[in-house]
Amino acid sequence: MVKKKKNYHYSKSDTHLTVDADELSYEEYYALTHCGKKAENRKKAAQALCDYLCDKFQITHCKVWVADRMYPTRYGHTYMGLYWWWHKVITIYNNMDFMTPCTNRSFADVLLHEFMHHYDYYYLNLSESVHSKGFYSRIRDLKAKLKKPKK
Numbered sequence: 391m392v393k394k395k396k397n398y399h400y401s402k403s404d405t406h407l408t409v410d411a412d413e414l415s416y417e418e419y420y421a422l423t424h425c426g427k428k429a430e431n432r433k434k435a436a437q438a439l440c441d442y443l444c445d446k447f448q449i450t451h452c453k454v455w456v457a458d459r460m461y462p463t464r465y466g467h468t469y470m471g472l473y474w475w476w477h478k479v480i481t482i483y484n485n486m487d488f489m490t491p492c493t494n495r496s497f498a499d500v501l502l503h504e505f506m507h508h509y510d511y512y513y514l515n516l517s518e519s520v521h522s523k524g525f526y527s528r529i530r531d532l533k534a535k536l537k538k539p540k541k
């Protein structure tokens with residue numbers, strides 16, 4: 391078997407292993423992980439965190455939309471979030487199944503994942519945001535920096 395050449399977009403994406411900030415505020419992330427399970431509260435907290443991050447990285451803002459239901463199963467996926475780069479919109483499905491909201495932690499994880507797509511396009515100016523090793527490494531870094539309470 392011929393080994394395929396590594397995809398251009400993956401190599402580009404893998405050159406950035408961390409996000410471009412030394413310190414990040416703890417407040418917005420904390421608020422999001424402690425806002426309860428209602429879609430409207432999560433939407434507010436998620437939008438606040440997203441606005442904070444966009445300001446921090448000086449990129450265009452991104453709208454967060456939280457659907458008070460689960461991801462439509464007719465698409466056959468189990469995604470909980472979507473990012474629409476041409477609209478600059480993040481959609482997050484609040485529920486794991488028909489009526490059960492996902493945990494605060496997984497909700498926040500979905501937001502950070504979708505935000506990273508936004509960061510890829512508008513901060514890193516990548517022509518495609520792919521799920522590369524670098525992409526997941528940036529999310530880990532972002533999360534670690536958000537989780538750390540500041541003195």
Ligand SMILES: [Zn+2]
Pocket residue numbers: 503504507521
């Ligand atoms: Zn993704």
